[in-house]
Amino acid sequence: MNDYYVYVYIDPRNLEEFYYGKGKGSRKNAHLLDVSDSEKSRRIGNIKEAGLEPTIRVIAATLTEQEALLIEATLVWKLGRFTANVAGGHFASKFRRHDTYHMELSGFDFQNGIYYYNVGENGLHEHRKWEDYVKYGFISAGQGKRWRDAMLQFQKGDIIAAYLTRYGFVGVGKIIQPAKRIRDVYIGEHRLLDLDLLSKTISSNSDDPINSEYVALVEWIKTVSREQAKWKPKSGLYTPQRVRASLDNQPTTINFIDQKFGVDVRSLVV
Secondary structure, eight states, X not given: OOOEEEEEEEETTTTEEEEEEEESTTGGGGGGGOOSSSHHHHHHHHHHHTTOOOEEEEEEEEEOHHHHHHHHHHHHHHHGGGSOOSSOOTTGGGSOOGGGTTSXXXXXXXXXOEEEEXXXXXXXXXXXXXXXXXXXXXXXXXXXXXXXHHHXXXXXXXXXXXXXXXXXXXXXEEEEEEEEEGGGOEETTEEGGGSOOSOSSTTXXXXXXXXXXXXXXXXXXXXXXXXXXXXXXXXXXXXXXXSEEEOTTOHHHHHHHHHHHTOOGXXXXX
């Protein structure tokens, strides 16, 4: 039914638009009776105390509910902090934040992401080795739901900056195949688990869909050995104790990687 509309409340004292909503029937007038302590209600109360009434106008009509929701969200987003709307609307998660215009965001300014990846060599268990990653073109994490889920978030085309704890950044690569359980991963015609890997325990729990190691294939753009890892103490480089983290808001780290590996990381993202 195309009986929805989008409306605006305007302050007649200065002609400022201060609230957007969607509805049908008499919905647009309902806020006049609102006695809550919201910013919208206080604004309406102040207008009435001045002997005036807010101007209410329908600005889009004969809409489906989904169309009305999207238009409402767009108007709320455009007005930003100057609106009395408490929530951003049904589609709010589809819009970028207003304080991010100074940066390029994955999902908005480019399709794929630029991510920090922690190689995660883990002491005595040695489920993973950087040398295996370079030789065969892959990265991995797993042995638990948290680490499996982090690997499954990588998408084909994502750019990664690989970090090796206690050494530094050791490589820049592009994901060419999203993560799979290690038993299902092939390098060319050969099953990864059949290859001569330095890590002898990477196959642990490979029959367990939760605790298996998960592997994504990578096209390495630049790599260095652990002894040549790139690092600068007390320089503000972003190295969280997580498998995967976005570098969207980490220009210091991206610029460091660009300089040390001789690449332009942003240009590598589709």
